Amino acid sequence: MALRERLATFPLRCPQCGAELRLIAFVTATEPVARILTHLGEPAQPPRIAPARGPPAWDDLLAPLPDWDALAQPAPEFEFDQRISW
Helix, strand or coil: CCHHHHHHCCCCECCCCCCECCCCCCCCCHHHHHHHHHHCCCCCCCCCCCCCCCCCCHHHCCCCCCCHHHHCCCCCCCCCCCCCCC
């Protein structure tokens, strides 16, 4: 069972029999943690941090952006009264 699957279950229940688990120790030393992870088939080193992405490539668009001002609707020739009269 992979480490990810172990962490997906309720942490205080045995994944095989469902019995309650007790914490007996916290392993904080680097070497034993690396050996345990290697034994479980998990990487002992953290993943590399990916480089930050640049901004979107707006200049590389295939088609030019439309002129939004030219697409605007003209103002009506009359004044519309929006007051409620009920």
